[in-house]
Amino acid sequence: MSNKSVSVLMPCRNAMPFLEAAVESVLAQPECLELLVADGGSTDGSLQKLEGLAGVDSRVRIISRCDKGPADALNKAYCSARGTFIGWLNADDLYAPGALARAVAALNFNPNWLLVYGEGEEFNEDTGLVQRYPTLPSSVGINGFRSHCFICQPSVVFRRTMGLLLSKFDLQWRTAFDFDYWLRAFEAFPHRIGYIPHLQGRTRLHSATITSKQRAQVALEATQLLARHFGAADAKRLHNYALELQLGIAQMPEGVDLVTHLQQLFELARPSLTPAALVHIQHTWLSGDLPQPPRSEPCSWHSENLQPALPRSVVPFAERPFGVNLIGHAFEIFGIGEDIRMAARALQTAGVPCSVIHHPAANGAACSDRTLEPFICSDPTGGPYAFNLVCMAAPIQARWLRQAGCDPLRERYTIASWPWETQQWPDAWMALLDVADELWPSSQFTAAALAGPAAQAGMPLQVMPMAAEISEPDRFCNAAARASTRESLGIPSEAVLFGYGFDFNSSTIRKNPMGALEAFQRAFPLPHLPATFGREFTSHPLSDQVSLLIKTFPPQRISAEWQWLQTRAAEDHRITLIAENLPRDQLLALYGSCDAFLSLHRSEGFGRGMAEAFQLGLDVIATDFGGNTDFCTGPLAHPVRWRKNPIPRGSYPYADGHIWAEPDLNHAAELCRKVALRRLDFRSNQASSNYGCELTWLSPHRSRFSFSQVGIRYLQRLKNLWDSRALVASGLKWNSG
Missing domain, CATH: 3.40.50.11930 (Rossmann fold)
Structure with missing residues (x-):
């Protein structure tokens, strides 16, 4: 089969500021056979730009210059497609490097699969926002869509035959035609859809996107589609839209007040909602004052809400x-x-x-x-x-x-x-x-x-x-203890071991274990991709001399991030995941067996894991942001560059509108290589059997966190x-x- 096997469909209308970057991200994929652009009547110079790009690369083909909307544009492009596989990228989105290679390899390796999708990322260049799309693996089935649409559209590649079996994109859906397509695919082929645990597509957030300009229609159509497939829908999408209006994220239609607008929207949704959902949302939004956004804890505090004092005498402070x-x-x-x-x-x-x-x-x-x-x-x-x-x-x-x-x-x-x-x-x-x-x-x-x-x-x-004192820290990081711990985990005794610990039941987005895994694999690429992808990668000289250990607690609820980590770890024999409640001595022995602590957090209030890692003689590669900057100093500290990033709405309690750090994963990977080389060099030249660094490096950290000080x-x-x-x-x- 020819390497060029993917026809990429691109609906386009007035996407001039983003168009060239989107096209380049497609043409950079060797698997791209052709890029079929259906323009919806652009007036901003997009067509002229496309004509210029087509003159440079014959794979760019303009197949229409007007349509009845993006669903019609996609249908026109699909009818002209010649590829075995179909990709779909909007003119303001981007493919991740290697995305089509991973998709084609996965579909070829799994001939029963009709469609694959992967991890997605939402970004806004104006605000600096970057956040993971809430992707779930295909094993959740169609019921996973009840909570949210878990497929990031630019991450999708499907067989051309699936398009024939599933029929066209439905023009009746002005905004949710992609959601309709995923629901139909999962309903028709529940066991023939695959998931790729790698970043496949990046979707751009800006004021002109459909989901930004037509939020009411998006919420209504999603509710109607859920009712079509499940008999009735809850009011979650409508409720979220009402909250967006209240927070100023969505804009009110002109010439109508809030109550009238919501009344009209809820009336249109009435046939799709359960009776209880309709009563609840009307009561919530159309009777009395509008509620404040929900929070994970009581959002206000007043001392009069306390229980009254007990009627007894109180001993004075003095x-x-x-x-x-x-x-x-x-x-x-x-x-x-x-x-x-x-x-x-x-x-x-x-x-x-x-x-x-x-x-x-x-x-x-x-x-x-x-x-x-x-x-x-x-x-x-x-x-x-x-x-x-x-x-x-x-x-x-x-x-x-x-x-x-x-x-x-x-x-x-x-x-x-x-x-x-x-x-x-x-x-x-x-x-x-x-x-x-x-x-x-x-x-x-x-x-x-x-x-x-x-x-x-x-x-x-x-x-x-x-x-953060560790009593007798050397008992956890001496040569015998390290060898014993590693043997129990099946980790090579001579590997440079990077470790990280966090709590899935806390805030995964803040702790960012996915960043640690990504940085590790960027630093030390595998000699080849896993068998399911079957594509050669450039090896790094240290790739077979390193390992990664990630420790967490057993997740208390379904976690997409945990499933992602498990899938990625299964691809890479060097990665060990542990999800257990360990006694403190066992936890310290785990960290003591490592050479480096890799914390690519977005923020830390204190940073206890890093404080303990220093005392155990680990190199600490950590985002240079948060409370850890108070003590991440000295020869063992390797601060990672970062840039400001707005915290995604609803991602962290009470923090909407706040800022935290987005660590530079390429810089982190560079530091990982530096630390690995230093550790290997130290081992080859060490005179004693004890791993670690000179006591003078450890003493300041051990003293700083001691119980006595x-x-x-x-x-x-x-x-x-x-x-x-x-x-x-x-x-x-x-x-x-």
Whole structure:
């Protein structure tokens, strides 16, 4: 079969600013037999540009100069196609390098498949936004479309025969003709659709796209299509559109008010909705005030919502014993649970008495670390000591207080160590400053977000880096321990091992494990693609001397990212995935067996994983953004360049409109190669059997995060407050009254 076997269909209308880049991304694919452009009557010079491109490359063919819309344009282009396979790229989208090669190889290797699609990416060059399209593997079946359209259109390639079997694109759908096509394909051929776990297409977001200009029609048609295939639809698409209007993302039609517009839209959707869905959406949007956007936690805080104080006397602050009531997730195995355990160890090392108030995280994390159980206080009126130290996220503290009431605050000086990972403190959390007397952010990064709100509230703010001490770290990273751990995992003893750990039940988009995998494979390409793709790749000299280990917790829900990682790891024998709740010593042994920690996060409030990696003697390749910049210094630190990126709407709680980092994966790959070469060179020249770096490299990190050093900082601040306890008592936010 000829290498050139794909006919690419391209509907086009007034796409001049983006057209050349789209065409180039097609012609750069050796598998492209022809690019068939159906123009819808462009008036911006697109046709003239296309004619020029056709004169340079004969594969560009203009097959029409007017049509009845993009579905009609696609049908015209399809009728002229000569290729065995059909691709489809809008004139403002882009193919990823190698996309058609991967698609053709997958279809050839799986002759039963009629259609393949892969990972997609949404981007906006004006705002810098880049985000993964919410793709799901084909194994979810047609029911996966109930929640959202999980196929990114430019990632699709199908056999020409499927087009004949499935018939034409349906012209009755002005905006959802692609969604209709996917639904028909999954309904007709549920077991003949394949998924490619690689970036195949990039779809551009801008103000002139169909989904931007015709959001009401998109929501209505999607609802109608779901009803056609499933009997009835819920109101999710309509509800999301109404929220977009409220947030200013979608524009109102001219000459109509909001209520009238929604009434008209809901009436058109009535035949497609379940009776319950219709009642719910009308009640939500057409009766009374419009609701605020939904949030994962209560979006407002008012102290009057607390349970009333219990009718008993309260011990005054100055008469309480000196000590700290620690409040947080005492037993859970995840990052914030570790925060309270580390704080307890630091305070105990400094000789500060402690009690612990356990508030369940209710996030599915295992509650298997019981080291703080002897210190648990179950008194409903709060802990006995004069100071509270809250080691929970701000809205979780609000949840705790709504359940426990306000008594645990009364006549105590409450210090909040709230984690946060963007450069702004959420507006919805401003009122939570009422439940703290002082703030202890764990990094300069979080402190910068809190500085303005704290100053406005007249609150003291002290940057207090958290403890992250590893007791006897050398027992986890000596040669024997490394060899034993690697043998148990089936990882070659001499491989340069890159590692990363994160929690799927937290925020995958922020932690970005997919970026770590991509950077690793860019740094060390496989000698060949997996058998399912069967295409030779340029090898790197180190490709057979490296491995990647990714550790997470067992996902509590269906995760497209986890399925993506599993599929990609199955292609690459060098990648090991672990999804287990491990005891702390086993987790540290896992990291101790590595040579480098690869964190391509988009933001970190503190960066405990990196802090521990330094103490174990690992090179740390990490995005140069977030709380980790406080300590990612020295010979073991390798900061990764980044650019600003707006956080996608709804991707992170309370962070719409905020900014975080998009790491440069090519720079990360370059640093991976540098570290691998250095580690291999070190091993070939080392005089001892112990892996790692000189003690002088490790000592600053081990000292910085030690219980003794952190405990001293805690003690000094607490003693300063205690020495002025009469003044402190007079200014308590929550006194006996």
